[in-house]
Amino acid sequence: MTVPSLTFSRLRRELFATPVDSVITLALLGFLLAVGTAFLRWVLFQAQWAVIQANTTLFAVGRYPIEQQWRLWLLTGLLAAASGLCWGLLRGRGTWPRNDQLAAGILIALAVIGSWALKLELPIQLRWWGITALLLMVRWAAGRWSQALPAPLLRLVPLVWPVLYLVGMVLISGGLGLMRVPPGEWGGLLLTLLEASFAILLCFPLGILLALGRRSELPLLRWGSVVYIEFIRGAPLITLLFLGQNILGFLLPGGLAPDRVWRAAWVLTFFAAAYVAEAVRSGLVALPPGQLEAARSLGLPMHQALIHVVLPQALRVALPATVGQFITLLQDTTLLSLIGLLDLLGTARTVMANPEFLGKNAEVYLVLAVLFWCCCAALGLGSRALETRLNPLATSKA
């Protein structure tokens, strides 16, 4: 049992080396303790969480029609199953490493404590438990039986996600026999995630094309890309959002202009694409020119050289900056509330304007902050995992 004493001596060495150090350490500890207890006291005893508990559905999906909400539950279930499947295939092998146990524990705790703290109705609580159980069961099954499946079938698994995205779009908006739910009725977290995922998925390929265009030898293509990127980067997003709401209505003949929600999604996409293009360009610049020369001298035509040699390396370099851009994009969706859309922040503002919940801003904003933090942390974790996976020589811990 030398470890605790080692830690203790190290603490003493680093935090209490001199009397001045000790005073600073104690003062900071006291300050942190005071702030921490005050915050906890407020969270546990003073804050009135009824404003959240009474509006969970509103925060989650806005004014999505109640009798159609089963579609969203179905989608959540499908997402959970797909996540479990990929989780099991990537990390399974019939075992649960310690980090996976931790993740499973957090998921179960979220389902139980979360639904208890939010005072969800029993049927809804049951649904969350069911979805969590589904996720963990699929993960277990996928890990256990992945070896038995033929390799060509396993290679098709990533296709689950684009298919699921299209299925999700149909489930959310209707069509194919389902009742239509116009975008104006989507709201809350649903709208936020929808706008963000749509923009993230489309701005990425668009950004790559712009970055390649900016380095093209064709003057028209190069200058077109430069003008586009610099124009977008020179304008604040909020002005572009207002511009998008107003100008598209003028430019396109009546009825052709997409719905306000989709207009905003396209503006977000075009906005983020310019920034992604600059991130990708930094990756392209970092690549030694000999790579393209080697590929071309082997007889690869330009597009194959780009797809197989240049982009895989450039995108790996650009990945951290690109994901940073995605995270910014997710947070930028809050601006949609300023153009009158009921995203997470917009919904929160309507709730806070309700006389019944007047003065409960702190509670609402805290929950919003936690929700956004969770989404962004997930993006960040995913990108770091991808970075390690993409680096063939990831032996250094530095």
Place this chain on the structure above:
Amino acid sequence: MTSPTALPVMIEARGVEKWYPNGFQALRGVDLTVHQGEVVVIMGPSGSGKSTFIRTFNALEDFQKGSIVVDGMPLSNDVRNIDAIRREVGMVFQQFNLFPHLTVLENLTLAPTLVRQRPKREVEQQALELLERVGIHEQARKYPGQLSGGQQQRVAIARSLCMEPRIMLFDEPTSALDPEMVQEVLAVMQELARVGMTMVVVTHEVRFARQVASRVVLMAEGQVVEEAPPEQFFANPQHERSRQFLSQIN
């Protein structure tokens, strides 16, 4: 050996002139004829245009005047023509330029499967045989970053050979190597010359030039100064510029 002039011409460069965009003239009317099976070594001080010259053969550099015919195909700006020539001409670079995100084996199989559209299994078989030939068979599943410089350059040679080129260009293949690794790369090149590959080599390795070259070409200031068989070039150079260069590298 038969007289090289009896064999078909693989590269025919006539009066090649090149200006860089800043106005500097890198090539001032260079002529060169390479026959099948010949090993032509180009030497010269740095900045003499020798690298630029062999890079025009597979259109990595353009040129403004003159003409180049490679394996019967005149070089033009047509993209298809350029790709066709590059399929027949392999190139080995000073900095190896292996693809770091692919394994050694994938480095070899990438172009044949994509460009020649040959079945993957067959190409892998051939790639493993080539790796065996250059002596790094057991490293096939490693990434280039895990190999020494000499091994990387041998992989780069094997990668070019996997496209079954009719001509191989070497642009200072040993200049970036630690001294103890130069020999292993030169040995592979020597073996390649022995089996009759047409080669144009830019190098400073005098011993390689003496032993392997059919002809040595000395370039200076963007022009060919002297062109002679190695025994004559090293023992009895005809031009003052050649004597000066040889005295500098010895």
